[in-house]
Amino acid sequence: MDENLENMRKKLIFRSDHRGIKEMDLIMGSFARRYVPGFSADELAQYEEILQENDPNLYSWITGKEDAPANVVSPVFEKLRAHKL
16 A cells, blocks of 8 residues: 555656646646645645646636636645745
């Protein structure tokens, strides 16, 4: 089980660093490197859901330009929104 979680952590960190938009690479990559290694299985699942959103929407939600929809808001999303580079 721990090996599966470690593989998931590595995958999520890689995906966070390679979003496609430089600003999102910086935000998501730094967040993932800082927090993903300590995430529980539930937190990893929440973060994986966040990564499935498209970059323009995520950027607007993280920066507060738009309110995030209820299905995106979670404890992990709130931690991401509070994250400082």
